[in-house]
Amino acid sequence: MENFKEMKVTYVNPNGLKVLNIKNYSSKEIEIATTVLKRFGFQCPIVTDNNENVVFGDLLLRAAQKLGIKTVPTVEINNLSKKEIKAFSVAINKISEMGDFDLSTLKTEIQDLLSDMEIKISPEELGFSSIELDNLLFDCSLDNKQSLEPEQEEILPDEIISTVKTGDLIRLGNHMLLCGSALKTESFVNLLGSDKAKIVITDPPYNVKISDNVTKQKHHKEFVNASGEMSEDEFENFLTESFNNLKVFSVDNSIHYIFMDWRHIGEIQSAGKKVYPKHLNLCIWNKLTGGMGSFYRSQHELCFVYQNGTGRHINNIELGKNGRNRTNVWDYKGMNISTRQAKTLRKLHPTVKPTAMLMDIMLDSSEYDDIVLDCFGGSGSTLIAAEQCGRQARLIEISPHYCDVIISRWEKLTGKKHEIISNGEVING
Structure with missing residues (x-):
């Protein structure tokens, strides 16, 4: 057939090519195409007519x-008429x-590629925006009914083995944990x-006592700091x-995002006003059932949302544009419910947060792949959540015991082993 003939590749100055603008591209799409081209180079040519008009490949040209x-x-x-070329372009x-x-x-x-340390590829280098990738991998089209489901059960040993000392830096896959002070x-x-x-x-x-305020269970020790012993000024x-x-x-x-109770x-x-340029919102975690309390039983916790600046920030919600219909009231079952999973997590730490939240x-x-920072690591729920949605957690926890809890939870979830790092060297492997 006469239209099937050998093609000759010619290299030309891209600024001499003309785009017919049959398709429009957003700045984000051009940015992603640029990232792909930078990573892989040209692996297919741009198609033109004999007047240097781009017939196909205008996005690669822009990149x-x-x-x-x-x-x-x-x-x-060079084997089609002008009208045929227009038709072919469409x-x-x-x-x-x-x-x-x-x-x-x-x-x-995609999961195989992103986890391959040899290729080390980013979502944008695969042609996806971060939001598109989250929607594909983590089902981000939020229906709040999901938050009412029980937490996936964690099976943990009866006794947590003590391995961590103050000052230890621990690597847990893509995450890091330091046993030290947030101050x-x-x-x-x-x-x-x-x-x-x-x-x-x-x-x-x-800054409230764990005993009788958070839990009646006696096996939880009081926190190292701010467990009811500080005055208002000291706590601020x-x-x-x-x-x-x-x-x-x-x-x-x-x-x-900083959690705090009503007290x-x-x-x-006061502390937030001193430090942060902008207080964005106040979110309410509705635990669905009442917990401890005297006059009224507590069924919620507060989450103060601050911005470290006054410019544009990441917003993956965009009023539901990306399928995430979110309000500042979050309905997630608290750990005061009577399920085996809740009882397991309450044994680990008195104030565990739901991983889904x-x-x-x-x-x-x-x-x-962004870094998520938590300087009050507790039982490690931030790290567990990061593991499950492709982020890198960086945790500080002052208690060696709770560092051991974090390690145990992560090892049980992933089947991998932690590494203790000293001067850049692994000292426990």
């Missing part, structure tokens, strides 16, 4: 121009959009190095110091 590439590969159509652009991904196969392929700058330096967090989710102690200073560290070690305009609204607001926070305000 090449953005990268400042001097010459690009082209194939010239046809080839149309058929390139045909077909649907087999989502199950695509998900498996000390060196804790953050040792944990993060030159990195900075893209989002903060943390749950400071509430405690929060201010930790918030200052969180601000310094996170990127500009990152969102900081200390005053202290957290923390995952949704990460999916709201961060991107795949």
